[in-house]
Amino acid sequence: MNDHQPLSSPLLEAAVTELSRLPGLGRKTALRHALYLLRRDPEQAQALGQALIDMRLGIKYCSVCHNISETEICPLCSSPARDGSTICVVENVKDVMSIENTGQFRGLYHVLGGVISPIDGIGPDQLEIESLVERVKSGEIREVILALSATMEGETTDYYIYRKLSPMGVEVTQLARGVSVGNEIEYTDEITLGRSLLNRTPFGAAFRR
Amino acid sequence: MNDHQPLSSPLLEAAVTELSRLPGLGRKTALRHALYLLRRDPEQAQALGQALIDMRLGIKYCSVCHNISETEICPLCSSPARDGSTICVVENVKDVMSIENTGQFRGLYHVLGGVISPIDGIGPDQLEIESLVERVKSGEIREVILALSATMEGETTDYYIYRKLSPMGVEVTQLARGVSVGNEIEYTDEITLGRSLLNRTPFGAAFRR
Numbered sequence: 001m002n003d004h005q006p007l008s009s010p011l012l013e014a015a016v017t018e019l020s021r022l023p024g025l026g027r028k029t030a031l032r033h034a035l036y037l038l039r040r041d042p043e044q045a046q047a048l049g050q051a052l053i054d055m056r057l058g059i060k061y062c063s064v065c066h067n068i069s070e071t072e073i074c075p076l077c078s079s080p081a082r083d084g085s086t087i088c089v090v091e092n093v094k095d096v097m098s099i100e101n102t103g104q105f106r107g108l109y110h111v112l113g114g115v116i117s118p119i120d121g122i123g124p125d126q127l128e129i130e131s132l133v134e135r136v137k138s139g140e141i142r143e144v145i146l147a148l149s150a151t152m153e154g155e156t157t158d159y160y161i162y163r164k165l166s167p168m169g170v171e172v173t174q175l176a177r178g179v180s181v182g183n184e185i186e187y188t189d190e191i192t193l194g195r196s197l198l199n200r201t202p203f204g205a206a207f208r209r
Numbered sequence: 210m211n212d213h214q215p216l217s218s219p220l221l222e223a224a225v226t227e228l229s230r231l232p233g234l235g236r237k238t239a240l241r242h243a244l245y246l247l248r249r250d251p252e253q254a255q256a257l258g259q260a261l262i263d264m265r266l267g268i269k270y271c272s273v274c275h276n277i278s279e280t281e282i283c284p285l286c287s288s289p290a291r292d293g294s295t296i297c298v299v300e301n302v303k304d305v306m307s308i309e310n311t312g313q314f315r316g317l318y319h320v321l322g323g324v325i326s327p328i329d330g331i332g333p334d335q336l337e338i339e340s341l342v343e344r345v346k347s348g349e350i351r352e353v354i355l356a357l358s359a360t361m362e363g364e365t366t367d368y369y370i371y372r373k374l375s376p377m378g379v380e381v382t383q384l385a386r387g388v389s390v391g392n393e394i395e396y397t398d399e400i401t402l403g404r405s406l407l408n409r410t411p412f413g414a415a416f417r418r
Contacts (some may be wrong), residue, residue: 007306009279014263018257022242033231035302036218037265037296038277048227049258055224068247070218093244097216199323 009029012038064135066111066128070091075109083107085142086147087160089132091115091149107145110135115148115157124160132161136170143171150177216240221247273344275320275337277302285317292316294351298341298370300324300358308356318356324357324366328382333369336380341370352380359386 007013012034019030037045062074069075075097076082086107090096096109102201112127123129138142142167148154162172178196181189188196216222218337219220228239260347270276271283273291278284285291285305295316305318321336333339345353357363371381387405388397397405 008284008309009265009268009277010319011260011264011279012277015260017375018253018260021253022243025242030234031303033234034261034264035231037261038268042265044227044230045261048230049260049262051227051258052246052254052261053221053258055220055243056251056258057216058220059247068218068221072219075217093247094240097240099216188336197276198219209239 010074021032032180035159061111065109066113066131067096081106085140086145087132087135087141087143088145090147091154095147105145107143112148112157115153116160117153127157131162133164133168136165136168141170143173146172146174150175254381270320275322276305276318277338294349295354296341296344296350296352297354297356298365299356304356312367314354316352319353321357321366322364324360325369326362336366338370342373345374345377350372352381352382355381356381359384396414 005134007016012031015034016027016030016039019033020026020027022206033126037040037048048199059068060070060072062069062072062077063076064073065077067074071078083106086105086109087110088099088105089110089112090099091112091114093111096111099105099109110127112130112132114122116122116124116127132144134199137148146158148157158174165172176199177192178199179185179192185193211274212224215409224243224246225236225239228234228242231234231239235364236257237362238282246257254389267279268277269279269281271278271281271286275288276283276285280287292315293365295314296319297308297314298321298325300307300321302320306352307319308314319337319341321338323331323336325333325336344350345363355370357365357366367383374381386401387408388400388401394402
């Protein structure tokens with residue numbers, strides 16, 4: 001199929017054009033999805049279309065942690081079962097899901113909305129850093145865990161937040177850097193290997209917890 | 210991400226579930242699309258959702274050729290510029306697009322809706338074969354071109370249609386089988402090679418047209 005050839009039906013063309021605006025979804029795949037929906041019950045297209053509209057209009061951001069939420073304050077922030085003295089700082093909503101799925105964290109989150117990246121024009125003011133400082137200032141926060149990407153930008157952001165928070169007497173920690181579980185030493189890069197040597201842990205510590 | 214872990218937001222969960230019902234689109238990709246839409250203007254999700262609904266409700270099938278159409282009779286069937294004496298028989302709507310994109314055909318189409326496949330429980334009655342016979346019976350059809358897949362099922366269907374139509378005095382032809390343009394002989398399978406020898410054409414015939 002010629003990618004620039006408009007389709008004979010304007011309705012199909014509109015659906016394919018909108019679908020292909022999704023990330024990594026080309027016109028060919030969009031057409032395949034559209035033709036698939038045409039072969040199915042009308043209810044399926046109706047349910048999909050309505051779910052996307054309802055999701056976009058119904059989901060807001062939690063005014064405390066900036067995670068997605070259908071309420072003013074998200075279920076995590078308002079849950080009495082969570083440890084309110086620990087905040088895990090993450091880049092985005094997806095990272096909250098990833099950490100929740102580990103089942104290893106019972107504290108609260110703070111979604112920055114990205115990392116400091118001068119090359120993309122993202123400075124501290126575009127991120128939810130000031131609101132994190134406010135949270136630490138006002139609450140009984142004991143520890144802030146930095147769980148940002150182990151990249152140049154992530155570590156720059158880590159350092160920026162550390163400089164802001166450390167004078168306030170809160171403990172600032174960072175996710176451990178080390179050899180990925182399942183990886184061979186031979187294929188682990190030298191910087192990671194160096195960090196994993198520096199931060200070595202007593203043998204079996206992870207099992208004893 | 211655990212694929213079976215429900216998401217914290219029911220609205221997000223509904224959108225991801227509906228998206229992942231599209232063919233070849235897993236839950237991870239569905240989540241990526243949904244989170245992407247959450248980061249964009251509400252108008253984009255609205256446009257996508259509405260386009261899918263409008264498409265499904267607005268597109269019907271042409272009562273003559275069974276191609277998709279927004280009108281009772283599709284633009285191809287009602288166009289005076291098309292040659293009404295030739296019908297190209299295809300499996301599905303996508304095949305009409307592919308053949309239209311070649312720019313080599315000016316006749317009309319007939320969309321069967323599949324091929325005969327006993328293993329999938331698809332017999333001649335599930336396909337638009339009877340309506341093709343009716344078209345040939347009632348119209349001034351000179352030639353029917355069979356453009357079905359070169360598979361066992363496609364050729365079975367070709368033969369079935371040929372048996373139905375040949376007593377009616379219409380010419381029944383089939384797409385040429387041969388070496389794909391751009392392919393090396395070394396990598397062409399022997400059945401195709403055999404067919405391409407049997408159906409060899411005068412050298413340069415394609416250029417002279």
